[in-house]
Amino acid sequence: MLFNIAAPTYAADKKPNIVFILADNLGYGEIGSYGGGLTRGAATPRIDSLANEGTQLLNMNMEAQCTPSRASLMTGRWAIRSGTHSVPFGGVADGLTRWETTIGEALSDAGYATGYYGKWHLGSHDGRLPNDQGFDEWFGIPRTTDEALWPTASGWSPDIMPPEKTMEGKKGEKSHELAIYDVVQRRLIDAEITKRSVAFIEREAKASKPFFAYVALSQPHLPTLPNPAFTGKTGNGDWADMLAEMDANVGQLLDAVDKAGVRDNTIVIFTSDNGAEFVKPWDGWSGPWRGQYFTALEGGIRVPFLIRWPGKIAARHVSNEIVHGVDMFATLARIASAKVPTDRPMDSVDQSDFILGKSEKSAREGFPIWCADRLTAVKWRNWKMHFIRQDTMFDPPVKNPVPTIYNLYTDPREEKPTADTWVVGPMLKIVGAFDQSVKHYPLILMGTPDPYTPKK
Amino acid sequence: MLFNIAAPTYAADKKPNIVFILADNLGYGEIGSYGGGLTRGAATPRIDSLANEGTQLLNMNMEAQCTPSRASLMTGRWAIRSGTHSVPFGGVADGLTRWETTIGEALSDAGYATGYYGKWHLGSHDGRLPNDQGFDEWFGIPRTTDEALWPTASGWSPDIMPPEKTMEGKKGEKSHELAIYDVVQRRLIDAEITKRSVAFIEREAKASKPFFAYVALSQPHLPTLPNPAFTGKTGNGDWADMLAEMDANVGQLLDAVDKAGVRDNTIVIFTSDNGAEFVKPWDGWSGPWRGQYFTALEGGIRVPFLIRWPGKIAARHVSNEIVHGVDMFATLARIASAKVPTDRPMDSVDQSDFILGKSEKSAREGFPIWCADRLTAVKWRNWKMHFIRQDTMFDPPVKNPVPTIYNLYTDPREEKPTADTWVVGPMLKIVGAFDQSVKHYPLILMGTPDPYTPKK
Numbered sequence: 001m002l003f004n005i006a007a008p009t010y011a012a013d014k015k016p017n018i019v020f021i022l023a024d025n026l027g028y029g030e031i032g033s034y035g036g037g038l039t040r041g042a043a044t045p046r047i048d049s050l051a052n053e054g055t056q057l058l059n060m061n062m063e064a065q066c067t068p069s070r071a072s073l074m075t076g077r078w079a080i081r082s083g084t085h086s087v088p089f090g091g092v093a094d095g096l097t098r099w100e101t102t103i104g105e106a107l108s109d110a111g112y113a114t115g116y117y118g119k120w121h122l123g124s125h126d127g128r129l130p131n132d133q134g135f136d137e138w139f140g141i142p143r144t145t146d147e148a149l150w151p152t153a154s155g156w157s158p159d160i161m162p163p164e165k166t167m168e169g170k171k172g173e174k175s176h177e178l179a180i181y182d183v184v185q186r187r188l189i190d191a192e193i194t195k196r197s198v199a200f201i202e203r204e205a206k207a208s209k210p211f212f213a214y215v216a217l218s219q220p221h222l223p224t225l226p227n228p229a230f231t232g233k234t235g236n237g238d239w240a241d242m243l244a245e246m247d248a249n250v251g252q253l254l255d256a257v258d259k260a261g262v263r264d265n266t267i268v269i270f271t272s273d274n275g276a277e278f279v280k281p282w283d284g285w286s287g288p289w290r291g292q293y294f295t296a297l298e299g300g301i302r303v304p305f306l307i308r309w310p311g312k313i314a315a316r317h318v319s320n321e322i323v324h325g326v327d328m329f330a331t332l333a334r335i336a337s338a339k340v341p342t343d344r345p346m347d348s349v350d351q352s353d354f355i356l357g358k359s360e361k362s363a364r365e366g367f368p369i370w371c372a373d374r375l376t377a378v379k380w381r382n383w384k385m386h387f388i389r390q391d392t393m394f395d396p397p398v399k400n401p402v403p404t405i406y407n408l409y410t411d412p413r414e415e416k417p418t419a420d421t422w423v424v425g426p427m428l429k430i431v432g433a434f435d436q437s438v439k440h441y442p443l444i445l446m447g448t449p450d451p452y453t454p455k456k
Numbered sequence: 457m458l459f460n461i462a463a464p465t466y467a468a469d470k471k472p473n474i475v476f477i478l479a480d481n482l483g484y485g486e487i488g489s490y491g492g493g494l495t496r497g498a499a500t501p502r503i504d505s506l507a508n509e510g511t512q513l514l515n516m517n518m519e520a521q522c523t524p525s526r527a528s529l530m531t532g533r534w535a536i537r538s539g540t541h542s543v544p545f546g547g548v549a550d551g552l553t554r555w556e557t558t559i560g561e562a563l564s565d566a567g568y569a570t571g572y573y574g575k576w577h578l579g580s581h582d583g584r585l586p587n588d589q590g591f592d593e594w595f596g597i598p599r600t601t602d603e604a605l606w607p608t609a610s611g612w613s614p615d616i617m618p619p620e621k622t623m624e625g626k627k628g629e630k631s632h633e634l635a636i637y638d639v640v641q642r643r644l645i646d647a648e649i650t651k652r653s654v655a656f657i658e659r660e661a662k663a664s665k666p667f668f669a670y671v672a673l674s675q676p677h678l679p680t681l682p683n684p685a686f687t688g689k690t691g692n693g694d695w696a697d698m699l700a701e702m703d704a705n706v707g708q709l710l711d712a713v714d715k716a717g718v719r720d721n722t723i724v725i726f727t728s729d730n731g732a733e734f735v736k737p738w739d740g741w742s743g744p745w746r747g748q749y750f751t752a753l754e755g756g757i758r759v760p761f762l763i764r765w766p767g768k769i770a771a772r773h774v775s776n777e778i779v780h781g782v783d784m785f786a787t788l789a790r791i792a793s794a795k796v797p798t799d800r801p802m803d804s805v806d807q808s809d810f811i812l813g814k815s816e817k818s819a820r821e822g823f824p825i826w827c828a829d830r831l832t833a834v835k836w837r838n839w840k841m842h843f844i845r846q847d848t849m850f851d852p853p854v855k856n857p858v859p860t861i862y863n864l865y866t867d868p869r870e871e872k873p874t875a876d877t878w879v880v881g882p883m884l885k886i887v888g889a890f891d892q893s894v895k896h897y898p899l900i901l902m903g904t905p906d907p908y909t910p911k912k
Contacts, residue, residue, distance in 0.1 A: 029744050029868075032774070034491065035490065035491045035514075035743065035744050038514055038774065038775070038776035039514055039515075039744075039776050039864075039865070039868065040865055040866075040868075041838065041865035041866075058491075058494055058495055059495075236838070236865050236866075237863075237865065237866055239865070239866055240865060240866075280872070285744065285868060285869075286744075287491065287743070287744045288485050288491050288495075288741065288742075288743045288744045318488070318494065319494070320494035320495055382497065382692070407693075408495075409495070409496055409497035409692050409693065409695070409696060410496075410497075410692075410693055410695055410696075412485075412495065412496075412741060413741075416736070
């Protein structure tokens with residue numbers, strides 16, 4: 001099933017374009033190739049086509065909530081290092097410091113045209129927006145989609161909490177606000193994200209530079225309200241209509257790649273920022289796993305991940321090897337011959353050999369799992385050890401009297417603690433290595449303003 | 457995706473052979489094409505090949521426990537009609553009366569060579585064994601696999617409860633006992649079932665008659681102990697080794713079909729008798745559904761179902777249409793031009809148009825669900841109404857104060873009752889039609905001895 005490609009091929013060739021599609025709170029179980037689609041009342045043939053034409057990971061992991069997972073995707077570092085383990089309230093600086101090197105900056109420096117479309121949530125003020133952090137242009141929302149409920153919420157007024165606005169901006173210029181992001185705009189935004197992404201792909205495919213389109217779709221994050229063009233389309237309710245909309249939007253992106261004639265030289269990735277939405281009535285489906293976002297359970301961190309690169313990445317290949325979103329930085333950097341920072345701890349592992357089929361094994365055996373700033377669990381091979389118990393985002397986290405260890409092969413729903421205490425060794429090694437790195441490179445605290453420079 | 461075939465084709469052609477493979481308590485989530493396999497520590501490529509070369513049903517349903525599901529598969533009638541809704545203890549007659557027409561008898565009468573290999577559980581005494589009920593020959597166990605634990609159980613002695621024995625028999629002859637079915641034989645039996653099934657396929661493929669091989673594998677029913685040849689093979693424990701063994705056994709059956717040169721004229725079906733095993737440490741995986749066998753939850757009744765018939769049944773086709781195990785009788789009878797009884801209520805619906813791609817819709821919209829003799833729920837389209845709440849096989853069934861209705865699209869785990877009370881109408885119609893039929897054709901009571909003839 002795996003291709004064997006000589007090492008220098010993808011470095012020496014023309015650099016591939018990258019279309020990175022990131023859904024928001026889309027659970028493991030939602031799309032057809034992961035057991036959803038039809039069982040959710042809406043087939044997802046366009047998204048599923050990536051499984052048919054590319055590689056499907058069954059064990060792709062992300063941090064457990066939006067801002068941290070997006071931070072680790074963007075920086076190749078655990079979010080707790082960059083002060084983005086949670087969303088700060090209270091007027092302090094949110095998001096990534098300018099000091100972080102983003103994948104946008106790395107690819108931009110490597111000669112890529114970079115566009116960001118969709119939800120950011122990594123800094124909502126000037127200096128920390130996508131066009132300040134390595135992207136040539138952007139459109140989207142600086143924060144997140146539950147804020148779309150504010151303008152029509154009883155008791156709310158803008159002087160208490162200003163509404164979120166859609167924005168756009170270009171590198172070197174100040175971003176500007178477009179419209180209040182309310183429930184009307186919430187229904188419309190993915191169409192606009194898709195339209196602008198398609199325009200970027202069409203335009204940049206004609207240019208001499210390779211391109212990197214970061215398409216951060218807003219669905220299905222609460223409130224899960226589909227575009228009017230899809231409302232009622234499936235006859236199976238908002239959720240199914242949303243899936244149909246998402247599938248059509250991904251289809252438009254795939255069509256744009258084809259029409260631009262760059263299919264063979266374009267990597268397309270479809271994944272989700274974390275596990276399933278939990279807030280009712282918009283809660284999602286973790287498929288076979290237990291737990292939803294904001295938890296360290298598999299349902300909180302295991303996400304769909306499909307990657308296509310015709311002729312380079314095996315088609316119809318399925319793997320249960322552990323990969324983490326944080327690995328995207330080093331992996332894409334390697335493929336794009338971009339630089340990975342060497343002046344800071346990088347948690348990103350280069351998975352290009354694995355993804356390109358030169359190794360059947362992932363370059364990673366495990367990882368620590370934080371929920372906010374709490375080291376909640378460690379995953380290693382097919383085991384998981386929970387230091388803290390938290391079953392849902394609304395349950396208080398409680399320290400386990402003894403850490404609970406689960407065998408994910410025999411107990412995928414993490415319900416029956418095992419006596420496999422030998423796995424504590426390699427797991428604590430993972431934690432120890434992190435702790436050691438923090439001694440040399442202290443964590444950037446949440447709310448840290450720019451300019452930030454690490455103490456020598 | 458669907459083939460269009462003129463109606464008389466499969467009736468006029470040479471009748472197809474049928475290899476019907478039935479796993480025992482294999483949950484929806486276990487095999488690769490349903491999200492298991494690699495995630496369980498053992499790939500299942502041979503079983504999955506049937507999804508690739510055939511049609512995969514996402515909404516195949518069975519009765520909730522072994523004897524009833526096997527009875528409805530065998531008779532095309534809800535088990536409660538034939539006195540097989542539960543397993544009787546206490547020396548009364550168990551299993552199906554001779555009066556029932558089995559699919560073995562129907563296909564035998566239609567000119568098929570019929571072989572039964574594996575677990576029967578539809579009558580453990582002479583007159584009710586497979587060779588008495590339409591099968592030319594059989595090998596297997598008359599009852600079930602937990603009895604394999606008896607001979608080594610502390611306190612047990614054979615004068616208290618005689619041990620189960622493996623048996624074999626031929627039509628017209630008395631079956632005879634072979635070996636005590638203990639944990640040693642339990643590990644070996646699927647290899648023997650497979651070996652005898654392969655021999656039957658090889659032999660009958662050369663004969664002029666079409667053949668029907670009913671391969672009732674014993675795995676993974678508790679105790680889930682793999683064959684010694686597979687013990688330790690995956691390195692991931694007994695369960696994964698069992699999956700590897702099952703996949704290899706199915707592979708042997710597929711190879712036998714190929715080697716016999718009858719691939720194109722043979723229907724191969726792989727399914728399970730009911731939802732996942734529950735008894736620890738041998739509990740299985742319902743995949744994304746809640747509940748396990750003995751419950752009316754989706755995890756109790758929804759099973760994997762793959763069907764291959766090259767050129768006749770669409771390859772790589774996936775459907776979420778509702779089909780029920782009880783439909784196998786009328787469907788296989790139609791395809792084999794066999795007779796369906798007309799002197800009794802038949803619950804079996806002919807699904808051949810759906811399976812053969814002449815209709816995108818199943819011929820069934822819903823069905824009642826009994827747990828033992830309790831009408832526990834009704835499923836209709838994407839809704840389910842539970843009259844009785846029972847979350848596990850060990851929980852007491854409790855009547856719901858009001859029936860709980862779940863939308864399986866938006867709430868696949870049946871956790872959030874809806875107010876969609878309009879679906880009560882079509883659901884009660886299903887129940888009413890059954891009740892009406894019982895007035896004319898009283899239920900055969902559990903323990904009814906032969907000869908049985910219905911009162912006029």
